[in-house]
Amino acid sequence: MTNDAPVFAPAMSPKEGAEAATALFREVFEAEPDGVWYAPGRVNIIGEHTDYNGGLALPIALPHRAHLALRRRDDRTVRLVSPQTREKVDVTSLDTIGPKGTPGEVAHWAAYIAGVAWALERDGFEDLPGFDAALVSCVPLGGGLSSSAALECSAAVAIDEVAGLGLAGTPEEPDDAGRARLVTNCVRTENEMAGAPTGGMDQSASLRCREGHALELDCRDGSVAHVPFDLAAEDLALLVIDTKAKHSLDDGQYGARRAACERAAQILGVELLADIAIEDLPQALERLSSTDDADELIKRTRHVVTEIDRTRRLVDLLQDGRPLRGEKLAEAGRLMDASHESLRVDYECTCPELDVAVEAARAAGAHGARMTGGGFGGSAIALVDAKTVHDVAAAVAQAYEREGFNPPAFLDAVPAAPAGRLP
Numbered sequence: 001m002t003n004d005a006p007v008f009a010p011a012m013s014p015k016e017g018a019e020a021a022t023a024l025f026r027e028v029f030e031a032e033p034d035g036v037w038y039a040p041g042r043v044n045i046i047g048e049h050t051d052y053n054g055g056l057a058l059p060i061a062l063p064h065r066a067h068l069a070l071r072r073r074d075d076r077t078v079r080l081v082s083p084q085t086r087e088k089v090d091v092t093s094l095d096t097i098g099p100k101g102t103p104g105e106v107a108h109w110a111a112y113i114a115g116v117a118w119a120l121e122r123d124g125f126e127d128l129p130g131f132d133a134a135l136v137s138c139v140p141l142g143g144g145l146s147s148s149a150a151l152e153c154s155a156a157v158a159i160d161e162v163a164g165l166g167l168a169g170t171p172e173e174p175d176d177a178g179r180a181r182l183v184t185n186c187v188r189t190e191n192e193m194a195g196a197p198t199g200g201m202d203q204s205a206s207l208r209c210r211e212g213h214a215l216e217l218d219c220r221d222g223s224v225a226h227v228p229f230d231l232a233a234e235d236l237a238l239l240v241i242d243t244k245a246k247h248s249l250d251d252g253q254y255g256a257r258r259a260a261c262e263r264a265a266q267i268l269g270v271e272l273l274a275d276i277a278i279e280d281l282p283q284a285l286e287r288l289s290s291t292d293d294a295d296e297l298i299k300r301t302r303h304v305v306t307e308i309d310r311t312r313r314l315v316d317l318l319q320d321g322r323p324l325r326g327e328k329l330a331e332a333g334r335l336m337d338a339s340h341e342s343l344r345v346d347y348e349c350t351c352p353e354l355d356v357a358v359e360a361a362r363a364a365g366a367h368g369a370r371m372t373g374g375g376f377g378g379s380a381i382a383l384v385d386a387k388t389v390h391d392v393a394a395a396v397a398q399a400y401e402r403e404g405f406n407p408p409a410f411l412d413a414v415p416a417a418p419a420g421r422l423p
């Protein structure tokens with residue numbers, strides 16, 4: 001057993017983020033940025049692998065953010081730097097960049113930033129200016145906490161302002177319709193420039209969440225509602241466990257799940273699996289049972305339809321105005337647990353590190369626990385009594401040591417503000 005205290009990944013304060021990004025910008029570009037913009041990572045409370053099926057999701061924005069110090073240029077050049085690439089500034093041009101797999105392909109993380117300008121130009125905002133930008137992010141990389149969406153969304157709000165597009169509004173007075181349009185462009189960036197066939201949950205969370213609230217996101221029509229989620233007021237906390245198990249959204253597994261859902265929807269004669277009501281699930285599964293890949297299609301469909309139902313039930317529960325205690329808290333925990341089971345057994349997108357994290361957290365007293373995000377690695381969340389956060393984290397760390405896994409990292413997830421400009 002280890003006696004080491006579990007490691008919590010701290011969020012930079014807005015001031016620290018702004019200062020770090022500005023200092024890097026000055027050092028590398030020898031000029032003052034026009035401003036510093038930021039965008040948060042996210043965790044999803046429930047509603048996993050529902051977004052590209054037109055269903056419901058319930059994410060919160062994290063206090064962990066990408067900070068982008070940016071200065072508009074008079075030409076079409078884009079120069080990008082981060083602490084990791086300090087020695088080698090990425091240089092590209094808006095005149096030549098293009099999607100992954102084409103001659104204009106942009107390497108690595110630069111695709112997520114320069115790519116947003118590319119997408120906005122295809123959306124009708126022509127001849128955007130180039131820019132110099134320095135990125136400092138404290139969203140754990142590859143932890144399934146939407147580090148890439150945070151990059152896209154920080155670029156989106158920065159370009160929106162320096163190019164005068166007028167879409168985002170401010171975090172205090174956001175223009176939600178404008179932000180929804182930015183979401184579409186960030187998703188296009190992820191899909192085409194980075195080649196990851198994801199839905200829109202991550203970018204919606206980063207741009208459209210509210211502090212102290214979870215975002216009820218209906219991916220059928222893009223509508224949102226803000227669900228009160230002030231856990232601290234209930235003496236609760238949401239512990240995020242970054243398993244450190246490798247996770248990637250463009251390695252084929254995620255795309256294979258999405259393709260299976262599309263195949264099932266086609267066989268069932270609906271546009272998206274969200275069109276199957278929970279009452280009609282037995283007949284739908286019966287219909288799928290005569291197909292060649294019945295086992296796969298039945299499992300994927302059962303997960304998606306039941307997960308949308310669980311999400312609706314948790315949203316209703318959180319909105320009923322009663323304190324999150326007693327039987328209500330137990331029911332919220334059961335819904336989270338059931339979500340994980342469905343992702344493990346039917347969607348087959350968990351991994352030993354995720355399953356052990358969830359089991360250890362529950363055994364240490366969590367009210368509910370589940371993987372969050374795309375899965376196959378990444379992070380899990382546990383709903384715990386605030387005073388037990390460190391004990392639950394320590395129990396998970398010990399379970400990892402017993403299993404011989406790499407040590408996990410932890411975050412305390414407090415629902416934070418959406419993307420915007422730092423003062």
Ligand code: GLA
Nearest residue numbers: 048049198199200201373374
């Ligand atoms: C990843 C994707 C999202 C969503 C989740 C699963 O985070 O980026 O679009 O599909 O997986 O819910």
